[in-house]
Amino acid sequence: MEQHLWVAALVLASVHTLAWAAELGPEQSEAKFHGIVLYSQHKAISAEPYLKIAAEAGDREAQYYLGETIRFNKRYMTEEAEKWYTAAANQGDYYAMYQLSGKGSDLCNAMGNCPAGTKTAGEWLLQGRETAKALADKGDAEAMYVLHFLTNKDEWLEKSVAAGYPRGQWYLAVMYREGMGFFLLPWKRSEKIRDLFQRSAEGGYPKAMLEYAGELQDRGDLDQARYWLRKGAETGYTTTFGEYAVSFSIPGNPWGIPTDYVRSYGLMSLLLELDGGGNSRNFAQGELPRIAEHLSPEQIEEAKKIGTEWKATHPPLSYFPDKLGF
Incomplete structure (x- = not known):
């Protein structure tokens, strides 16, 4: 049971506790955990019935992920997905408010036949900003990160990074790498990107661990590069795990990992479980x-x-999809 809780904590590292949440029984908690694991492996169809158990019990987190799962399966915002996003939003979930703020043209509002109490996309956007802002004002770094998307203001991303939010640090590094921001000296951009990836990796964000490992490899620091590659693989992040596993079967690999075909085969075989989407299973095959x-x-x-x-x-292996649905 202790190990189970440790695993759950890692998989749900991005989850933020807001307001009141339902008290789940053991079976409901297990269903929620299993549902989110399946969702993170792109097995949204399989995840839906598990998430529904906890969502119907009133769990805000499960309600949000159930909305995400339904929207992913149907490829658009359905009435059922909106129902679960709304349930989560009504419990203070600003991620759900963000999703509802982009639900479309508010056809029912235009036609004047919305159910009583239904908020428009604009009203959800405003409520999302207010909810996240109240928490950001108290120093909540994750709320600052989401405010960046709710307001389209870079200052909130920068504040989140300054407050030490690992996902925000990784995201800003990626944005800088894609050309965001101005740096008088080109190498200053590279230095900033490397620093952000390092801080994010040290803060525990799996995707940053791979980026930082690559930076170290480029600089010739193979001991530290291998350390971060393995650490990233141990989080279950599929891309890092696959790179780590296959390297044991490539003599002279750029990580300096010793050849061990037995270990490589054993680890690579785990990727076969990822049959819900992504390239990991095809890579292993x-x-x-x-x-x-x-x-x-x-x-x-x-x-x-x-x-x-x-x-x-x-x-469990995970693609660690962004909670905002990107």
């Missing part, structure tokens, strides 16, 4: 036959045990 050429049947059995042990002692 392409690499495993090559790795298997170096192994005996006995070694493949040994490799499977390595995979089983990793799965039992590490968080």
